Amino acid sequence: MLLTSVVIVLREVLEASLLISVLSALSGVLGIHRRWIGWSLLFGLAGAVGYSFGVAAISDWFDGVGQEVTSAVMQLLIFLLLLMFTFLVAQDPGKQRFSGKLIVLVMAATVSLGVTREGFEILVYLYGFSADLPRFITILSGSVIGACIGISIGALIYYLVSALSYRLSLIAGLGLLALVAAGMLSQAVLLLIQADWLPSQFPLWDSSGWLPESSVTGQLLYALIGYEATPTALQASFYFGGLLLLLIVAVFAVRSREQAS
Amino acid sequence: MFSRTKKIYFQAVLVVVCSTSVNTVHADKPVIEIEIRDHLFWPSEVTVPANTKVKLLVYNKDPTSEEFESYELNREKVIMGNRKAVIFIGPLLPGVYPFFGEFNPDTAQGKVIVE
């Protein structure tokens, strides 16, 4: 029970804390006030509560695959928002009057969506056990451990990205975001395959013997770079396509910032 | 009605986005029903044909929610208490694909046997 709760909560918290830590570190690098984090966390939590109330109804949409579609849309949105964020960073920092506010809005929306998605599963999970007190306590302690690990990893990444020089911070931050965004895109594709909206295929490769997705490392890599042990060709092509797109924009972003500074 | 038109619209968008043809859901697919009761899967073993897309209908008869999860099948879906869920799996190569209820992995265990 304990281990399960640790793994479940860790996986969800890790994805959200990764987004938050990288974006807040980049805020620092770009000289943006971090006030937005608190607000977007609140929004995200409210979204998670709302989603967990509405999920029963949402599941019935689209012939029973509403949950997959909603989740996929959220992940697609996060991908697009991260793409937009990188674009905004790539913009000429000289004429920032407009994009300065937009960039904060984009970051806040990304974190809100991320927290909504991840918080929802934790809420549903915890709620299921709230009636059974002794088990609930075990599960809650496991959840706290999982959350602590997730937040600690996020904090470490935050310090790591912040501690680098301006240029390296930018490269590391945008690179991590590109990986996260590509992972989101591939997850969205997977969900649409699960909903039978996209054709399913045989896996392109199977690395589950080498690095199973269920292992701690597998979970970590899943959250960090969207690792899949048995991805289909469609998933892989979207993953690498998205990654490439973001990395290209990121290269422009680093260049334009470098020239500006 | 509403959801149907919305779905077609979404699919149209997706077709444009990925420029691959999307098989519509109407093709006949075997339907397999699984029940969750007392945090157990009934039946805990299902057999499906190889190289075929299969529609899993999972009924959650427990009041608590459960998450159908399988790393081997690459599937993950939250099923609220007293609800059913649709999960499409396959086409798959012959073999054994375990699945479990992530919220109660001690007891909610099962496998898909592909032949």
Place this chain on the structure above:
Amino acid sequence: MLLAIMTLTVFLSALHGYRSSMAEVQQLFDSELLDKARLLAITGNGRSVGVEVVSISDQYAFQVWQGDEIFQRSSNTPLTAISNLDEGYQDVNFGRHRWRTYTWVDLARNRRAVTAERIDIRNVLAERIILKSVMPVIVTLPVAGLLIWLIVGYGLAPLRNLAAHLRSRRAEDLRPIPETRQPLELMQVITSTNDLLARLEASFLRERRFASDAAHELRTPISALKVHLHNMSKNLPAGDHDLVQLEAAVDRMGSLVEQILALHRTAPDQYMARFREIDLYQLVQQVIISSYSGFEQRDIQLELTGARTLMSGDQFALETLVKNLLDNACKYTPAGGHVRVSVATDSAGIMLQVEDSGPGVPEEHYERIFDRFYRAGGDRHQSGVVGCGLGLAIVRHIADLHGASIHLKKSSFESGLSVSVVFPGITGNEGE
């Protein structure tokens, strides 16, 4: 940061311990199941009539099969086989629970014994045992974190105190930092800082001495020059062109030296420490009296309005400020013009305003007239008056020292400049 690393290592190692001990306990339970199955297969005599049903605890179940027939079973098992009766371990569902089963096959007697144990109960048991060993580690973490936080905080306290001490110091306070009861590491910082402070103070003193020395050294020859010039003028026809030029140049040199000295005296921050309560109105009155002759000569009407207004400031510096403003007004106002001085208090603070009816300054020059040695209209000033362009620079400097702001605008006369100096209102703020 430290806490994050600690949390990670402690929790991950605790989880690792949890997992490996869980696997071990499971193995223990499994071998127990195996032993029970063997025991069951050996015991029954094989000549049973019907099925023997045995009640046992809810946690366990068993079935013994003789060939195809069930021959012994626990009451919580169905009549059908609970596993596929192949030898080995197997996880199955029956009777609303999930069970771990072991089937022992005794080929000689054609007998199969299946023992089963409820997985949920067994996991809870295993977890309870393991949590007892893992929990202390997890519980200690927040305690350790708190302790580390406190100790680090305590260890850094002297550094924080030193920083606070330095922050609260006034700029002119160059006394050494007290070296009492400091950790060794800080002592080195403090000694070198004190060293630096001492050198700084010495150089400040040198600079100040240089200023007053220069004052003495320059004032005397200039006065002598003036005396000689006066004597010389007696021997020359009145209005001699060269003489007038020379007198003007000497006057200009004199005022230049006076102004430079004034600027030097007001430059160091230590003047702020000498702020006293001053009646600005009275101060302005005194300055007017001392420089009234200049206005009278040029037939300028001088007007003063206001009332007793207390503020904190440096007497000499403020006198210089007012004198410079008045001199400027006098200089640039044509004969027969007006100059109005007012002292007033309003919400913004205490305002000293000097207005003249001179030519005024074009708005685009407002910023530049405060620059040192800048003179409106260039060096060949149309008014042809003696000046060195330092007056307003000094005014601004003194205003800055008093935290005051200067505003320029057109005067309320037909033409001319209005200079207002607004001092922050409340007295006693000088320490900021």
